[in-house]
Amino acid sequence: MSIEVGSKLQGKITGITNFGAFVELPEGKTGLVHISEVADNYVKDINEHLTVGDEVTVKVINVGEDGKVGLSIKKAKDNPKQDRRKKNNNPKNNRDNTESFEAKMNRFLKESEDRLASLRKHTESKRGGRGAKKG
Structure with missing residues (x-):
């Protein structure tokens, strides 16, 4: 064969x-x-x-x-179709489907602001910050 x-x-x-x-x-x-x-x-x-x-x-x-x-x-x-149905019954997927658009946006904005603040903190400390040079 x-x-x-x-x-x-x-x-x-x-x-x-x-x-x-x-x-x-x-x-x-x-x-x-x-x-x-x-x-x-x-x-x-x-x-x-x-x-x-x-x-x-x-x-x-x-x-x-x-x-x-x-x-x-x-x-x-x-039966690959049967396996796909099992995926859709996952509680995590159901949570995402029931969460409103506004709630998703609010969560996204908060996570984005947290990441941006952390990024700013780390890049400013590497550049020496915003303070004036000591003379």
């Missing part, structure tokens, strides 16, 4: 790096699952999701001219 874009394959995790995981595919080929293609949500540490030796189902998302195979675990799942 040749490795073609769009095909789903079974593989075994052979190595993990900070940017992704290497998967051994049929016919002895190896592909890379980038950290952004491991799960539907943000993955800070890939080791929390995968370990060496795990059997995974992957979808081929690209095959480079140099033979490099790009893989995705999250696109190999059968």
